[in-house]
Amino acid sequence: MRITPTPEFMLEPVLEPNSDAGTSRDAIGLGQSAGEGLNTRHGTILTLEDISVSFDGFKALNNLNLYIGVGELRCIIGPNGAGKTTMMDVITGKTRPTEGQAWFGETLDLTSLSEVQIAQAGIGRKFQKPTVFEALTVFENLELAQKTDKSVWASLRAKLSGEQHDRIASVLETIRLTSSVNRPAGLLSHGQKQFLEIGMLLVQDPQLLLLDEPVAGMTDAETEFTAELFKTLAGKHSLMVVEHDMGFVGSIADHVTVLHQGSVLAEGSLEQVQADERVIEVYLGR
Numbered sequence: 630m631r632i633t634p635t636p637e638f639m640l641e642p643v644l645e646p647n648s649d650a651g652t653s654r655d656a657i658g659l660g661q662s663a664g665e666g667l668n669t670r671h672g673t674i675l676t677l678e679d680i681s682v683s684f685d686g687f688k689a690l691n692n693l694n695l696y697i698g699v700g701e702l703r704c705i706i707g708p709n710g711a712g713k714t715t716m717m718d719v720i721t722g723k724t725r726p727t728e729g730q731a732w733f734g735e736t737l738d739l740t741s742l743s744e745v746q747i748a749q750a751g752i753g754r755k756f757q758k759p760t761v762f763e764a765l766t767v768f769e770n771l772e773l774a775q776k777t778d779k780s781v782w783a784s785l786r787a788k789l790s791g792e793q794h795d796r797i798a799s800v801l802e803t804i805r806l807t808s809s810v811n812r813p814a815g816l817l818s819h820g821q822k823q824f825l826e827i828g829m830l831l832v833q834d835p836q837l838l839l840l841d842e843p844v845a846g847m848t849d850a851e852t853e854f855t856a857e858l859f860k861t862l863a864g865k866h867s868l869m870v871v872e873h874d875m876g877f878v879g880s881i882a883d884h885v886t887v888l889h890q891g892s893v894l895a896e897g898s899l900e901q902v903q904a905d906e907r908v909i910e911v912y913l914g915r
């Protein structure tokens with residue numbers, strides 16, 4: 630489990646793009662804002678096809694097929710052990726599928742990129758536990774997050790800093806932490822730390838955001854704000870949100886995917902999947 634952001638991640642140089650990554654050159658973070666130039670010709674930002682992951686013969690994912698549209702806000706629900714986190718691990722390169730294909734846009738093969746390359750290409754992930762630097766201020770956390778994928782472009786920094794500063798200011802507004810900008814992150818509430826961590830992703834301008842149980846442990850007011858925030862982010866970003874809180878899911882999602890035993894059991898509006906007999910049996914009816 631990550632406690633603090635990994636130093637190697639912050640320091641690792643930008644890698645050269647794969648020679649077989651097609652037209653994705655701009656998407657691998659060569660000083661561009663993340664994801665610029667990503668080829669999403671057919672309106673699909675993420676494609677998972679026939680993905681299987683075996684752990685010692687046990688299939689955590691089993692022929693999983695899932696497609697996320699550009700700008701979509703997709704909720705993923707399913708019982709514990711359904712494979713939700715493993716799916717995010719596959720998308721972010723943390724776990725390699727035993728079988729199947731995973732594409733970001735039309736041309737980026739996620740199964741052959743490193744975790745760092747995938748982050749630089751424009752996929753941001755928020756883990757359940759906040760992983761902010763408690764001793765640093767809110768501003769410093771955002772500043773540090775912004776620099777991670779630009780280290781090689783130090784020479785451009787002076788030129789970009791006005792722009793970067795504006796970006797941080799705008800993210801601070803978005804996550805409602807402007808008035809706490811100089812507070813040490815350790816003094817924030819649990820919910821505010823979660824918002825700061827979302828902000829740390831946003832300053833990198835990811836095209837696809839993966840959020841694993843974002844409202845766990847939040848107050849009702851914080852949960853409501855998170856719903857508003859996600860609805861604001863959708864459209865400009867694509868979001869994949871794993872969440873157990875059905876009230877929350879109902880307030881944000883127009884499209885829900887139910888995972889069960891490593892495969893898609895049902896997909897549709899929340900009303901549709903809640904009415905699905907198989908879903909009731911394995912999940913909701915419990």
Ligand SMILES: Nc1ncnc2c1ncn2[C@@H]1O[C@H](COP(=O)(O)OP(=O)(O)O)[C@@H](O)[C@H]1O
Pocket residue numbers: 684688689707708709710711712713714715716
């Ligand atoms: N590294 C691992 N080694 C062995 N089994 C694992 C590993 N990671 C996950 N699993 C198993 O895979 C299944 C899916 O887990 P997970 O993706 O965490 O489910 P969810 O997030 O939907 O609760 C579970 O049965 C879990 O025990």
Ligand SMILES: [Mg+2]
Pocket residue numbers: 713714715
């Ligand atoms: Mg999980």
